[in-house]
Amino acid sequence: xxxxxxxxxxxxxxxILLALVWLFPALFGLFTSFKSQGDIxxxxxxxxxxxxxxxxxxxxxxxxxxxxxxxxxxNSLFVSxxxxxxxxxxxxxxxxxxxxxxxxxxxxxxxxxxxxxxxxSAVNIIxxxxxxxxxxWVNTYLAVIIPGLGGVGNVFLVRQFMQNIPAEYDESARxxxxxxxxxxxxxxxxxxxxxxxxxxxxSFVGSWNDFLWPTIVLSDVKKMTITAGLQLLQDxxxxxxxxxxxxxxxxxxxxxxVLLFVFAQKYFIDSLNLNVGIK
Amino acid sequence: MQxxxxxxxxxxxxxxxxxxxxxxxxxxxxxxxxxxxxLLPIVYGIYSSFTQWNxxxxxxxxxxxxYKTILLDQDSTFYFQFRNGLKNTLLFVLYTIPFQILFPLLxxxxxxxxGLKFKGLFQAIFYVPGLVSASAGALIWLLIFNPRLGPxxxxxxxxxxxxxxxxxxxxxxxxxxxxxxIGGNLIIYRSAMAGVSEDLYEAAEIxxxxxxxxFISITLPSIRFPLFYTFVMSTAGAFNVxxxxxxxxxxxxxxxxxxxxxxxxxxxxxxxxSVAGMASAMAVLLGLVILAVSALQFYVMTKRSKG
Numbered sequence: 001x002x003x004x005x006x007x008x009x010x011x012x013x014x015x016i017l018l019a020l021v022w023l024f025p026a027l028f029g030l031f032t033s034f035k036s037q038g039d040i041x042x043x044x045x046x047x048x049x050x051x052x053x054x055x056x057x058x059x060x061x062x063x064x065x066x067x068x069x070x071x072x073x074x075n076s077l078f079v080s081x082x083x084x085x086x087x088x089x090x091x092x093x094x095x096x097x098x099x100x101x102x103x104x105x106x107x108x109x110x111x112x113x114x115x116x117x118x119x120x121s122a123v124n125i126i127x128x129x130x131x132x133x134x135x136x137w138v139n140t141y142l143a144v145i146i147p148g149l150g151g152v153g154n155v156f157l158v159r160q161f162m163q164n165i166p167a168e169y170d171e172s173a174r175x176x177x178x179x180x181x182x183x184x185x186x187x188x189x190x191x192x193x194x195x196x197x198x199x200x201x202x203s204f205v206g207s208w209n210d211f212l213w214p215t216i217v218l219s220d221v222k223k224m225t226i227t228a229g230l231q232l233l234q235d236x237x238x239x240x241x242x243x244x245x246x247x248x249x250x251x252x253x254x255x256x257x258v259l260l261f262v263f264a265q266k267y268f269i270d271s272l273n274l275n276v277g278i279k
Numbered sequence: 280m281q282x283x284x285x286x287x288x289x290x291x292x293x294x295x296x297x298x299x300x301x302x303x304x305x306x307x308x309x310x311x312x313x314x315x316x317x318l319l320p321i322v323y324g325i326y327s328s329f330t331q332w333n334x335x336x337x338x339x340x341x342x343x344x345x346y347k348t349i350l351l352d353q354d355s356t357f358y359f360q361f362r363n364g365l366k367n368t369l370l371f372v373l374y375t376i377p378f379q380i381l382f383p384l385l386x387x388x389x390x391x392x393x394g395l396k397f398k399g400l401f402q403a404i405f406y407v408p409g410l411v412s413a414s415a416g417a418l419i420w421l422l423i424f425n426p427r428l429g430p431x432x433x434x435x436x437x438x439x440x441x442x443x444x445x446x447x448x449x450x451x452x453x454x455x456x457x458x459x460x461i462g463g464n465l466i467i468y469r470s471a472m473a474g475v476s477e478d479l480y481e482a483a484e485i486x487x488x489x490x491x492x493x494f495i496s497i498t499l500p501s502i503r504f505p506l507f508y509t510f511v512m513s514t515a516g517a518f519n520v521x522x523x524x525x526x527x528x529x530x531x532x533x534x535x536x537x538x539x540x541x542x543x544x545x546x547x548x549x550x551x552x553s554v555a556g557m558a559s560a561m562a563v564l565l566g567l568v569i570l571a572v573s574a575l576q577f578y579v580m581t582k583r584s585k586g
Contacts, residue, residue, distance in 0.1 A: 004394065005394075007392065008392060008394045008395065011389050011390075011392045011395055012395065014389055015386070015390070015395075015401050019401055019404045019405070022404050022405055022408065023404055025408075025416065025419045025420060025423060025458060026407075026408070026411070026419070028419065028422075028423065028430065029418075029419035029422070032422065040428060041428065044433060045433040045434060089308075090308050090309050090312065091309065093304075093305045093306070093308060093309065094305060094306050094308070094309035094310075096305050097302050097304075097305025097306035097307075098305075098306060100305075101301060101302040101305055101306075102302075103302040106302070109306075113310075113313055116317065116318055116321065117313070117317055119321050119566060119570075120515070120518070120519075120565065120566035120569040120570060121519070122518075122519060122543070122562045122565045122566050122569070123320070123321055123324040123325065123559070123562045123563055123565075123566045124316075124317070124320035124321060124324060125320075125543075125544075125547075125562065126324060126327065126334075126543075126547045126555050126562065127319070127320040127323035127324040127327060127559075128316060128320045129334070129547075129548070130323070130334065131315065131316070131319060131320065131323070146312070146316070147312075147316040148316075149309070149312045149316070150309070150312035150313040150314075150315065150316035150317045151317070152313065152317070180301055180304075180305070181304070184305070205410055208412065209410075209411075209412040211412070211413060211414055211522045212521055212522070212540070212544065216544070216548050226412075227412040227413075227414050227415070228414070230412070230414040230415055230417075230418060231414055231525070231526065233418075234417075234418060234421075234526060243422060243428070246418055246422070247418070247422065249415075249418070250415040250416075250418040250419050251415075253411075253412055253414070253415040254411045254412070254415050257410040257411060257412070258407055258410060258411065260410070261403070261406075261410055265399075265403065268406070268410075269402075269466055269470075272463055272466045272467055272470075273467065273470045
């Protein structure tokens with residue numbers, strides 16, 4: 001019993017120390033975003049602002065030309081939300097087709113699609129740009145919303161989930177004369193809601209945090225997403241002359257995904273396990 | 280199936296014919312998107328690697344020339360860039376993968392301790408940085424490592440210019456990348472460990488097994504599939520490293536942190552004349568390296584778990 005207590009305190013000490021290290025950057029960034037430049041330049045390390053100010057955030061709001069962060073924020077919000085909603089629609093339809101509608105070569109088709117999608121994505125970037133360019137989508141939101149919808153990972157996830165729903169559910173509906181679409185909408189969709197939420201949330205986070213692709217297809221400063229835009233900010237506020245504003249921009253960029261986690265923690269944790277097949 | 284056909288003939292005389300293509304309503308949208316944005320880019324990308332191309336004018340077929348230049352022509356800058364980029368990418372993989380696997384494994388093991396409270400909170404603290412965009416994280420970490428103003432130099436009382444000399448530049452990239460890279464694996468390991476039967480541990484305890492012995496003989500074998508999964512996925516992910524070195528060092532000092540994706544992007548979309556054919560060849564080679572490494576991991580791990 002006593003030995004157990006010692007090991008418990010050691011475990012706490014280890015976890016608390018580590019948690020502090022992991023929390024530090026986020027908190028340091030947050031507190032620094034409320035500091036004045038003079039406060040920041042002062043010698044020696046201080047975590048908290050000497051005077052709490054919101055000037056940094058106000059200045060960001062005013063910048064509407066060289067680094068319109070609020071515009072970027074809403075661009076990202078629009079892009080990521082639309083992308084996530086479309087993922088839910090496209091993926092649930094496809095998963096239904098691959099599990100509920102019978103057609104010749106269905107499983108072979110799915111596994112073929114899955115195998116091809118395993119090919120490393122590094123190869124896709126240059127030709128994808130050319131394809132998006134010939135569609136006339138460069139510098140439009142379509143370029144950052146649509147291409148990701150072709151991914152197969154979420155179809156795989158939702159398909160697995162749908163396979164576990166007993167066939168009797170739709171058969172009895174079919175006997176009552178329900179069409180495939182009615183079965184999809186009224187019977188299957190409600191049952192797979194949890195996994196669709198997972199797919200949607202991960203797609204939102206993935207889209208929000210995507211960096212390389214938006215910097216290639218969006219060159220118009222006004223169209224940019226916030227994750228990609230932060231790089232411009234780094235150049236613009238180079239040599240860290242406007243640190244407070246740099247930090248407040250970083251904080252603004254972090255808010256939506258962190259909030260999403262706070263409100264939907266359970267789904268995030270479930271989803272990771274769904275993907276590996278635990279549970 | 281029989282019943283549904285019976286129903287459709289009852290309600291709709293043309294039902295059967297309509298039915299045979301109905302699957303397209305469901306898989307069609309995804310299949311089209313998959314074709315245009317996954318399959319086509321792969322084929323087009325591989326084709327482009329055999330051409331000379333500036334993204335604007337027509338592609339000229341040059342056969343294996345790009346590959347010859349990249350792999351054999353020692354006087355070419357592309358030869359240097361590919362080697363250097365691949366070397367730096369591999370270094371990043373080698374530095375980060377052990378940490379991405381072993382560290383979450385250690386934390387998960389510590390969190391197995393029965394008396395602990397706040398496990399969900401700890402887990403959340405380690406996981407959330409992974410949801411933060413890498414560029415936002417980079418801005419904060421760069422301030423932490425800022426030579427004059429950053430807490431790092433203030434705390435250890437040094438004046439190291441972190442991003443401008445080695446090995447410090449790699450350390451900054453490592454820290455920045457690992458901040459968000461352990462939470463996902465931690466959650467996976469914890470769930471897997473929760474599924475291990477308590478009886479096994481108790482039986483081992485009766486046999487006098489210590490903590491380390493229990494970990495090696497019970498925990499590790501029981502979670503080997505999730506372990507393998509995270510190993511392969513984390514490795515493939517690490518090969519695509521781009522944001523952190525770009526934001527932290529912009530590839531410096533002396534291109535010692537310029538990873539392959541940076542060269543590929545710059546050759547295709549940089550400020551100079553685009554050499555997209557050459558960049559495509561580098562991308563294909565990177566893809567092949569990733570595939571080869573995944574295959575090797577798969578081979579070694581399946582062989583081991585069978586034996």
